[in-house]
Amino acid sequence: MPSISVTMIEGYDDEAKERLCIALTGAVRQVLPANPEGIVIALNEVPAANYMRGGKHKQPAPALPDAARLVREFLGHMEARDLNAASAMLADTFTMAFPGGVNMNTLDELIAWAKPRYRFVRKTYERFDTASGDEGPTVYCYGTLSGEWLDGAVFEGIRFIDRFEMENGLLTRQDVWNDMGEAKNG
Structure with a gap:
């Protein structure tokens, strides 16, 4: 059972998160002979106030369109x-x-x-x-x-x-x- 854990800055809408999970499930299936029901995708959201890169707080970029x-x-x-x-x-x-x-x-x-x-x-x-x-x-x-x-x-x-x-x-x-x-x- 493949499992992918993604950590991201909070702020993306439910549609963007669903599209990300579907895309990651598809990526696994391009390499592994896994049943979609057996692929676990876990999105972990970090509040923007708790996220820094290069010593600076970052905001999430807007999701790309479908x-x-x-x-x-x-x-x-x-x-x-x-x-x-x-x-x-x-x-x-x-x-x-x-x-x-x-x-x-x-x-x-x-x-x-x-x-x-x-x-x-x-x-x-x-x-x-x-x-x-x-x-x-x-x-x-x-x-x-x-x-x-x-x-x-x-x-x-x-x-x-x-x-x-x-x-x-x-x-x-x-x-x-x-x-x-x-x-x-x-």
């Missing part, structure tokens, strides 16, 4: 064409890679690239998977696309996977894979 929720929110802003809200979620170094070797850095470039391809696209989500990384979390989003081609023909059920990297609560990279080319030409 990575999958952040991606879903970004994609929702994109579908609603709220480009200002979507852009606010991007790091200055944000890059996108689309099928066919198309690389872009801004949402305006993406809109211009998509304009001669289809009238609109909507995503139906099957799931979001989050993986830990050295620079921050990576979120994979799976599902299907539906929408309308330029000639008015409707399409649906086209598979897609989006992969998002993030750092410090901002999206830094999006990789897109889908079967739109096969559906359009097939």
Whole structure:
């Protein structure tokens, strides 16, 4: 039965603590063949007044946003064409890679690239998977696309996977894979 004890400055909300416990449970299961029910995570909170580092009292840093929720929110802003809200979620170094070797850095470039391809696209989500990384979390989003081609023909059920990297609560990279080319030409 693996057991992890974490000591942290008090001040984090229950959601942040739950996300931490879930992430630690997942980390154990990536290395050990442990049943989740057998993994014990104990969070020990130290009052800020009782915590010092470098001879100075410290306050807890704000918890990072839930990575999958952040991606879903970004994609929702994109579908609603709220480009200002979507852009606010991007790091200055944000890059996108689309099928066919198309690389872009801004949402305006993406809109211009998509304009001669289809009238609109909507995503139906099957799931979001989050993986830990050295620079921050990576979120994979799976599902299907539906929408309308330029000639008015409707399409649906086209598979897609989006992969998002993030750092410090901002999206830094999006990789897109889908079967739109096969559906359009097939």
